[in-house]
Amino acid sequence: MIQTAAMICLGIGILFNTLGVIGILRFPDVYTRLHAETKMTTFGTIFLALGVIIYAGWMLSGTNDSQYLTLAIHTAIAVIALAFTNATGSHAIARAAHRSGQLPDPSVVDRLAEVKSRD
Amino acid sequence: MNDIFFIAIAVLGLLILFAALRLAIGPTAPDRVVALDTINTLVVGGMILLAVYLGQTIFVDVAIVYALLSFLGTIAISKYIGGEL
Amino acid sequence: MIRLLATAIAAFVAYLFLTAGSGTIILWSESELIIGCILAIIVGIASYRIFCRTGSVRMANPIRLILLPVYAIIPLFIEMARANIDVAIRVITGNVKPGIVRVNTGMKTDLGMLLLANSITLTPGTLSVEIDDATKQLYVHLINVPDELRDKKVVEARELFSFFNIPGWIRRIAE
Numbered sequence: 001m002i003q004t005a006a007m008i009c010l011g012i013g014i015l016f017n018t019l020g021v022i023g024i025l026r027f028p029d030v031y032t033r034l035h036a037e038t039k040m041t042t043f044g045t046i047f048l049a050l051g052v053i054i055y056a057g058w059m060l061s062g063t064n065d066s067q068y069l070t071l072a073i074h075t076a077i078a079v080i081a082l083a084f085t086n087a088t089g090s091h092a093i094a095r096a097a098h099r100s101g102q103l104p105d106p107s108v109v110d111r112l113a114e115v116k117s118r119d
Numbered sequence: 120m121n122d123i124f125f126i127a128i129a130v131l132g133l134l135i136l137f138a139a140l141r142l143a144i145g146p147t148a149p150d151r152v153v154a155l156d157t158i159n160t161l162v163v164g165g166m167i168l169l170a171v172y173l174g175q176t177i178f179v180d181v182a183i184v185y186a187l188l189s190f191l192g193t194i195a196i197s198k199y200i201g202g203e204l
Numbered sequence: 205m206i207r208l209l210a211t212a213i214a215a216f217v218a219y220l221f222l223t224a225g226s227g228t229i230i231l232w233s234e235s236e237l238i239i240g241c242i243l244a245i246i247v248g249i250a251s252y253r254i255f256c257r258t259g260s261v262r263m264a265n266p267i268r269l270i271l272l273p274v275y276a277i278i279p280l281f282i283e284m285a286r287a288n289i290d291v292a293i294r295v296i297t298g299n300v301k302p303g304i305v306r307v308n309t310g311m312k313t314d315l316g317m318l319l320l321a322n323s324i325t326l327t328p329g330t331l332s333v334e335i336d337d338a339t340k341q342l343y344v345h346l347i348n349v350p351d352e353l354r355d356k357k358v359v360e361a362r363e364l365f366s367f368f369n370i371p372g373w374i375r376r377i378a379e
Contacts, residue, residue, distance in 0.1 A: 003120055010127050016288060017161060021134045023295040024141050024157055030149045031345045032300055033141075034331055035291055037157045042326065043288045045164040048127070052171055055120070066225035067176055073224050074179040075167055081183055082163055085190035087322040089156060092194050094333040094345065096201030097149035104302050104345065180222075 002058040009051030016044030029105040030097045038090040042083055049079040124172040131165040148200050152193065159189035207256035212248030214255070216240055271377050279368035283327040286367070294347060303349040304333060307342045308358050310371065316378040317342075323370055 023036025053072045060068040135158055142154035163182045170178035198204045219240040220232065227233020232240075294300055307324075311317050317340065321332040324344060334343040341358070365371075 006120075007123055010123060013164070014127055014130050016292070017131065017134055017164065019292045019295050021137045021157065021161075023291070024138065024153060026295060026298060027300070029302075030147065030153065031331065031333075032302055032347055033150065033153050035345075035347045036295060037153050037160075038325055038331065039284070039288055039291050040295075041157055041160040043284055045160055048164045049167055052167055055171060069225040069231075071170065071176050071179060073221060074176065074183065075170075077221060078163065078167060078179055078183045078186060082160065082186045083326070084322065085186060086156070086160060087325040089190050089193040089197070090325055091321060091332050092197035093149055093152050093156065094331055096152075096197035097147075098333055099201040099203075100149065102147060102149060104304060 002054060006051045006054040006058070009047050009054060013044045013047035013049075013051060016040050016047065020044060030102055031094060031104050034090050034094055038086055042086045045082060046079055049075045121172060124168050128165055128168050128172060131161050131168070135161050135165075152196050152200065155196075156189075156193055159186070159193070163189075208248050208252045211252040211255045212244045215247040216244035219244060268377050271373075275373050275377060279370060279373055280323060280326070282367060283323075283365060283370065287327050291347065299348075301348045302345065303354070304343055304345050305349065305356075305359050307344050308360055309340050309342055310360075311340055311375070311379065313379055316374055319374045319378055320371060323374065327365065327370070 017040070020036050020040030023040060024033045027033045027036055052075050056068045056072040056075070059065070060072070138154050138157045138161065142151055142158070145151040145154055163186045166178050166182035166185065170176060170182070195204070223236045223240070224231045226236050229237065309317065309320055311320055317335065321335065321342060324330045324332050324342065330347075331345040332342050333345050335341075336343070
């Protein structure tokens with residue numbers, strides 16, 4: 001039962017990671033690729049880690065080995081660090097891309113370029 | 120159960136190869152940074168799964184440090200591309 | 205002094221999380237606790253100027269510290285799931301209408317801006333591109349600009365989210 005839950009979490013994680021990678025290969029410009037990268041791979045990795053945490057909790061209740069407690073807590077810390085740094089890093093990439101003069105290619109509205117051209 | 124972790128690690132390795140394709144063909148520098156960032160995230164996920172597969176908890180500590188260092192790398196490259204360095 | 209203490213306590217808590225399960229005093233061994241204390245004081249002296257730059261200890265309020273994980277688990281996670289399914293459908297169909305809009309945040313502190321920008325990046329089809337520090341406005345890239353947002357000069361932050369009032373939550377946590 002618990003094994004099935006961990007397996008489902010791993011499956012969802014792999015699915016979203018796959019869609020994220022397909023997204024960065026398919027989308028037309030940098031900003032839409034960033035959408036795919038940031039959201040999908042972060043969400044996928046959160047689910048992978050959730051699967052690992054469920055598995056570690058199951059092993060902990062079975063064997064009572066403190067190694068699995070360490071595994072679960074460290075995995076949670078790694079994922080929290082990853083979620084924060086990924087969001088901030090994608091913000092930095094988007095800002096750098098706009099500063100280097102790359103405008104969103106198919107775009108219906110661009111308020112930032114309007115403000116920059118007015119200055 | 121261990122087989123499933125192995126399959127997941129294999130799929131992640133395959134995905135890293137596909138992301139490396141974007142790293143190779145990406146027309147502009149920001150595209151390449153996006154691909155690099157994807158690879159970093161996938162490597163962290165793969166390390167967490169490897170820690171379970173091999174039974175070595177120390178791999179997760181490596182994953183934490185790798186996540187923080189790859190963030191620093193992304194920030195440095197972005198600053199360089201944006202012309203603030 | 206209060207800044208040094210806050211930084212040292214935060215460092216000590218982080219150390220406790222990293223070494224949980226090492227011994228018998230609840231979860232930790234004696235040597236880990238002693239080394240953790242010494243390291244936390246060293247880290248506190250080295251980095252309190254960066255960690256607590258303004259000297260305000262508003263985030264030490266326990267209600268805010270409890271609200272932060274609650275916010276991350278319930279509203280943020282549900283919005284994230286919705287955003288991911290939305291973007292997944294767009295990955296498969298390739299149907300995008302991207303654009304950059306200007307968003308009025310209404311935040312007063314830097315921490316609020318950081319939390320809101322990160323939440324926007326992780327939630328529905330939006331990605332923060334640039335911050336205007338003087339007016340506290342964000343430039344947000346949307347993967348699919350709805351027709352009613354296209355003609356507005358400045359958009360309120362509330363209009364970007366669908367289920368929860370995320371800016372209200374962040375205001376409660378950070379301000």
